[in-house]
Amino acid sequence: MKRRGSSGRWLDRQRKDQFVKQAQDGGWRSRAVFKLEEIDKRDQLIRPGQRIVDLGAAPGGWCQYAARKLKGQGTIIGLDLLPIDALDHVELIQGDFLDDEVLAELSDKVQNKPLDLVLSDMAPNFSGIRDADLARSYELAELALDFAVKHLGQGGAFLVKVFQGADFESYRDQLRAAFAKVAIRKPGASRAESRELYLLARDPISDHNEQEQD
Numbered sequence: 491m492k493r494r495g496s497s498g499r500w501l502d503r504q505r506k507d508q509f510v511k512q513a514q515d516g517g518w519r520s521r522a523v524f525k526l527e528e529i530d531k532r533d534q535l536i537r538p539g540q541r542i543v544d545l546g547a548a549p550g551g552w553c554q555y556a557a558r559k560l561k562g563q564g565t566i567i568g569l570d571l572l573p574i575d576a577l578d579h580v581e582l583i584q585g586d587f588l589d590d591e592v593l594a595e596l597s598d599k600v601q602n603k604p605l606d607l608v609l610s611d612m613a614p615n616f617s618g619i620r621d622a623d624l625a626r627s628y629e630l631a632e633l634a635l636d637f638a639v640k641h642l643g644q645g646g647a648f649l650v651k652v653f654q655g656a657d658f659e660s661y662r663d664q665l666r667a668a669f670a671k672v673a674i675r676k677p678g679a680s681r682a683e684s685r686e687l688y689l690l691a692r693d694p695i696s697d698h699n700e701q702e703q704d
C-alpha cells in the first residue's frame with residue numbers, strides 16, 4: 491500500500507468531499523461558503539442594504555455569498571493576509587488583521603458608519619502544536635470581537651469561528667457580556683472531526699459598547 495503524508499491525506503479527502511464538488515459546480519471559491527449559507531438560512535443574517543465586514547476572507551467564498559445576497563445594495567469589505575481576486579461589489583484589503591496599520595485602513599473604509607454584520611472565519615496556519623495553535627486562533631477571535639463591538643450598530647450580528655478547547659468558555663462569556671444573544675453553530679459543511687465551531691452573537695449591548703469606547 492502506498493504511504494500518504496498528511497498533505498496527501500488532505501488531497502484524498504478533498505477529492506471525496508461532496509462540498510468541494512458542490513462548490514466547484516456552483517462557481518464558489520471555497521467549500522466554506524456552505525457553512526455561511528447554512529447559518530444564514532437558519533438565522534437570516536444577510537439582507538440587501540447591509541454593511542458587512544468579512545475578516546479572513548480569502549479565497550472569497552463568504553464575500554461571494556454575501557454579495558449575491560446583497561443584490562448590489564449595501565457594502566462588503568473583505569480582509570485577508572492573502573490576496574483575493576477581485577469580486578463585484580466587494581472592497582478588498584490585503585493585510586494582517588493583527589497589524590495596527592491594517593486595522594486603521596479597515597476602520598477608515600468603515601468610516602464610522604455602523605456595521606450590520608461582522609464575519610470572522612479567520613484561522614491561523616496550524617503548526618501542529620495544539621496549545622499554541624488554539625492560543626493564536628483565540629487571539630484572532632478576541633481582536634475580531636473588539637472590532638465587532640466597536641463597529642456594529644444596534645441589532646448587529648457577529649459570526650466568528652472558534653475551536654473547542656480550554657479558552658472556549660471564557661471567550662463565550664466575553665460574547666455574552668457584549669451581546670444579548672449568543673448561539674453555537676456547527677454547520678454540516680464543517681468537518682465532524684474538526685474542533686471548529688461558530689459562535690453567533692446578536693444585538694450588541696449598548697452599555698458595553700460605550701464602556702469599551704471610554
Ligand SMILES: C[S@@+](CC[C@H](N)C(=O)[O-])C[C@H]1O[C@@H](n2cnc3c(N)ncnc32)[C@H](O)[C@@H]1O
Nearest residue numbers: 520522546548549550551552571587611612613
Ligand atoms: C478558512 S479561511 C477563510 C475562508 C473564507 N471564509 C472563504 O469562504 O473563502 C481562513 C483565512 O483566515 C486568514 N487569516 C488568518 N490569519 C489572519 C490574519 N492575521 N489577518 C488576516 N487574515 C488572516 C487566512 O489567510 C485564511 O485565508
